[in-house]
Amino acid sequence: MSDIIIHDTNSEFVYKWQSQVKKGTLAFILLNVLKTNEFYGYELMEQVKKITDIEIAEGTLYPLMNRLKKEGLVKSKWVEQESGIPRKYYKLTNMGTEALIEMVIYWQNLQLSIKKVTR
Amino acid sequence: MKALEFENQLAKNIYDNYIKRISKTITILSNEDKKEILMEFNSHIYEGLQNTNRKTELESVLKITQDLGNPEEVLKPLIADKKLKQATRTFNPKHIIQAILLNIKNGVVYSVFAGLYLCLFVFGILLLLKIIYPNEAGLFYDDQGFAVLGLYGSSENTTDILGDWFIPMALFSSVALYIIITLLLKTTRKKKA
Numbered sequence: 363m364s365d366i367i368i369h370d371t372n373s374e375f376v377y378k379w380q381s382q383v384k385k386g387t388l389a390f391i392l393l394n395v396l397k398t399n400e401f402y403g404y405e406l407m408e409q410v411k412k413i414t415d416i417e418i419a420e421g422t423l424y425p426l427m428n429r430l431k432k433e434g435l436v437k438s439k440w441v442e443q444e445s446g447i448p449r450k451y452y453k454l455t456n457m458g459t460e461a462l463i464e465m466v467i468y469w470q471n472l473q474l475s476i477k478k479v480t481r
Numbered sequence: 482m483k484a485l486e487f488e489n490q491l492a493k494n495i496y497d498n499y500i501k502r503i504s505k506t507i508t509i510l511s512n513e514d515k516k517e518i519l520m521e522f523n524s525h526i527y528e529g530l531q532n533t534n535r536k537t538e539l540e541s542v543l544k545i546t547q548d549l550g551n552p553e554e555v556l557k558p559l560i561a562d563k564k565l566k567q568a569t570r571t572f573n574p575k576h577i578i579q580a581i582l583l584n585i586k587n588g589v590v591y592s593v594f595a596g597l598y599l600c601l602f603v604f605g606i607l608l609l610l611k612i613i614y615p616n617e618a619g620l621f622y623d624d625q626g627f628a629v630l631g632l633y634g635s636s637e638n639t640t641d642i643l644g645d646w647f648i649p650m651a652l653f654s655s656v657a658l659y660i661i662i663t664l665l666l667k668t669t670r671k672k673k674a
Contacts, residue, residue, distance in 0.1 A: 403521055404528035419550020424521055425559035432562065440520075446483045447527040448520065 384416050389426060390469065391416075393454065393462045396436060402449035403427070427452060435461050482519045485527055492538040495546060496526065503552040507560060509579055514563045518556070525549065561587060569667035577663065590669055597662050601655060607631060608651045619647045 388410075395401065395409045406427075407420050430436045435458035440448045454462070484500075487493035503522055507515050529545035530538070549555065561583040567573075568580035581598065584591045610618040610632060622628040623639045633639060643650055 402524065402528070404525045404532075407525075408532075419548070419555050420525070421522070421549040421552065421555030424518070425556065425562070428559050428562060445527065447485070447524055449524055449528070450521050 381418075384414075384418060388416065388418070388422075389430060390465055392423075392426065392430070393435065393458060393465070396452060396454045396458070397462060400451045400453040402441075402451050406452060430458070434458070482516065482523050485523065485530070487538055487542070489538045492542045495539070495542050499526075499546045499549075499552070503556070506552045506556050510560060510563050511567050514567070518559070522549070522552075565666075565670050569663060569670055572660070572663055577666075588673065590673075594662065594666055594669070601658055601662065604651065604655055604658075608648065608655065611647050611651070615645070616641070619643060 391410055391414060392406065395406060395413075401409060403423060407423050410416060410423075427436065427438070431438060431452075434455055436452050437455050438450050438452050440450050442448050485496060487496060500519065500523070503519060504515070507518055510518070526542070526545050526549075529548075530541055533541040533544070535541040535544055561580075564576065564580040564583050568576035577598065581591055581595050585595065607618055607630070614632070617632050619633075620628070620630050620642045621633045621639045622642060641647075
């Protein structure tokens, strides 16, 4: 009986932790996706889904892109389409590229530490 | 924003309802921000419909809106951000109150700002009181050198330092303080970003 309770508490903790990690790394993933190409919102989300099994509400992408834009890491432009429904394309700025380089270095160091600690 | 067209009435209702929920969530934002957000979500739904592997329009629109999530939840951080930007740009008290309330969970600093504006508000009330009760409200000191800013029963021992000058002085300081606090808020917003 007590085993089951302990198990439940753990899985809830792990689940919350996973969702925090996912939320925390989303900006890093998005900047990486934008490294080589510019994408519009829907396409950007598709790319993210292709490389990770992220299970967040897709709508959260837009507040996050707004924040990245405010911080000067990405820029956006509306591009008219034949359908009459324009697309908003996002692109990395120079500042964004520089930030990404720093983030990648940090991530690699973190990865090494985690490897050591989980050995 | 160009509304999407649907053949299936139920699919159209779901789409209309979703757009309506977004509009309702973002009513407090500027028209420009509202347009931007609606256009972006509309574009997301449109692109989703073009790239769907679902059999029917109804299934597709259900899946897309479900994946996007509840607008009320999803848009919360965006609204808090945009409202604060609008508030510190326009200096409009209505926007400032809304922005502080929306951001109060985002850091202790916003509670401090709430306190500062509240003090300013009380100061404003004192200004009104001075007009209503000219003798009791103002800046006083008594013969023991004790100074009071507020309501104070005037007697022989107390001196009203500013007299009627209290009104223009308080008005000027309130406006100056309002501008200073709001400029501080603006700096905080930029630093937080």
